Amino acid sequence: MPEPDNSPYLIISSDCHAGLPTEEYRTYIESKYHPAFDDFLAEQAARVEAATKLGVRNPEFARHWFEEHEEGLRGGWDSAQRDKELDADGVTAEVIFPDADAVESTTAAPFGVGLTFSGGLDQELALVGARAHNRWLAELCAQSPERRRGVALVPITGDVDAAVAEIRRAKESGLGAVMIPAMWEDKAPYHDRRYDPVWAVCEELQMPVATHSGVAPRDEYGDHLGIYVSEVTWWPARPIWFLIWSGVFERFPGLKFGVTEAGCWWVPNLLWFMDRLFLGAHAAAKLTPFEEVKRPPSEYFDRNCFIGASNTKRRELAHRYEIGVDNMLWGNDFPHPEGTWPNTRKWLRTTFHDMPVDETRRMIGLAAAEVYGFDVAALQPVAERINLRPGDLGQTGDEAAGWAAAREVGRHWLTGHDFPVIGHGAALGGYRTEGVGSEVS
Template identity: 60%
Template sequence: MTDPTDPYLIISADCHAGLPAERYRPYLEAGNHRAFDDFLGQRDARRAVRARRGIRNETSALKWQEDNEEGLRGGWDAAQRAKELDGDGVAAEVVLPGTDPVDGGVAAPFGAGLDDPEGQDPELGMAGARAYNRWLAEFCATDPERHCGVAVLPLAGEVDEAVTEIHRARDSGLGALLIPATWAGGAPFHDRRYDPVWAAAAETAMPVLTHAGAAPRHEYGGHLGIELSEAAWWPARPLWFLLWSGAFERHPGLRFGVAGAGCWWLPNLLWQMDRLYLGAHGGKKHSPFAALKRSPHEYLDRQVFVCAAAPQRRELAQRYEIGVDNILWGSNFPHPEGTWPHTGEWLRRAFHDIPVGETRRMLGESAAEVFGFDKRRLAPLAQRIGPTPEALGQPRNQAPVEACWRRARETGRHWLTGFDFPFVGVGE
């Protein structure tokens, strides 16, 4: 049993890694080298497009790179990576693509990864994904107990090829899958053509993730507020496509997570989906939800999680509606909107008055269960580098803290507990 004063086992469920783009050549099949040269040659044009759209603050981004030049090498250098993780008190991490230090120079070949797949050649997209996945497997193998690599899995091409890549990635030591957040004119994710993908993910015990990044930027006209207002919507959208189409019912072993989008959007979404399923007016006047055999919140608790990078206090206050076990904290290394390189300070501000047991779940224990980390093997490292509850400002006497949150915990999902309504129902 964990002693209440023990250091935290911290697992970041949202970190990023990737080579400088030109260094992927050895990981590509020889037949794609000429196309890769063309891809590299187009980098200046892509940068010019970004500049015209005015989305990126180049001055701020360049300063971030200059101020953190040494640490940013941890995006691809395993020794530097270990140093940065230690400094942040992070024992293990889930590794996604997209280190993105200012100029797109770390982009995986042919835009594989977090980029919008619009206009991407399916064959080149899969070739780029395989190259990235080969490199990532090597990177994670330097310390396999500490890294869970997320394989890039484009779905614009043949489904059989995607299933083959799932098994190849698993055999190489990778532990999760990143699918596109948008389908760029292809079949939406409710389509049954993807069933072999969901089945293979369940069979290999590889959680499926989406991540913020893809968006119709050509529509934004340089207005950053528009992009940021929609940033969580795009990676979250596949959730309701999978849920309402019955994918979670047909594949009960499938685990699905949304990363890079916080978790602020989930409580009201879950409330509305439960209302519809349980008989609210909007659901009654339409056809029944025959693909589902249980309420949306039951699928959420069984199969869905949120990799919440640097969740804000408002989001943590909603944890009983989201589900404490469904929130997986992330540092978002090495992005400037994350907590690195000041994670300890950030954790103290965010968790100082949250019960220690719940903090342990959100900071690492739930991620260990979802992504298959060995807590026993990580324990010595956590003892060495992890912050203690005291370091996070959490009092040894937890009774007042528990009492402070008791009402919120008992209320939980108010539409199910009935605390907010004078009658039994779904809050009509």
């Protein structure tokens, strides 16, 4: 029997954040827009006050967070400190989204194009702010290029030709992906053919497209924070069914689209529901055939989509054979407090201790390397130096047997197995089956 593979893990965080202290973006903004930038800065304090009132910002938590992590938080914009924090956290490489400070928004990208990016912004200023952030981010990534993939901000809901030009410029500058608004608001939805030049250039340049959680119609929620947090992960996921059902992935088979920091607990039910419709479940019999799609939606999902699920939960990992192991990209969310930094090593052991080693390698690194185009060979010396191995996670190499039943069931509506119900086996994957009928269940 071969010895279990205990070589170091190559760990890639598919969800990290970086951004300058907002005022320092001024040198990246054309001078004619400086008056508008001054207005944006003046409004920043009011936004923090509004967030405190809504309950999004806890002042006491903020004080402790900044006092305890003052040095590490400088990694939000300081390259050397950033590499130091990644090493200590066990992370080999990272995908970088905007807004390093998720507590007081002191590193917000200009003109609202950070994590609250939406089609409701002033489209001219949005492009100015996006270009400023993208220019700076390219400089940050150039300081450790093998470890970083910067995500360019691109307001595609405005001038499409300008968006395409910015995508090309971002690629030439060294950035590796594109973040688009999660909400288009009063602009054209993403099924509109006006966006085809965007999808085409991203396919051509092999630039994955991603949304990120953060934006939601907060003006509808009043003071009820629970409504916001219940919906904020839905908005970045919504484009998936717009792109699948409108045939975008049929027209652009090489396009990659991902949803970041919105969890992945919702994926099994979404795929089950969409596949049933396409495959002719009883409830869909009265519908006209879906002419824009040629295959079950789950096939497009596997080929074209990925989920930057961030600090993946045990409940989500239990359903990875329905979600797709290669579709689940882990992230530590550095330097946000809701992530696993600076305790990622402990978190990985707690979460992955009974996961098969080969599947763990995919979910915490290799799948992200393929999506975002990291050079695995170039990263290997970094992984060796960081030296986080399966044994450090408590893995012995014998974990696969405990998940055999779940792996066999897979997507039960396609494999013909009964619906899997999580049992109480020693390894969270002890499944039992219960009949639920035979109608495209």
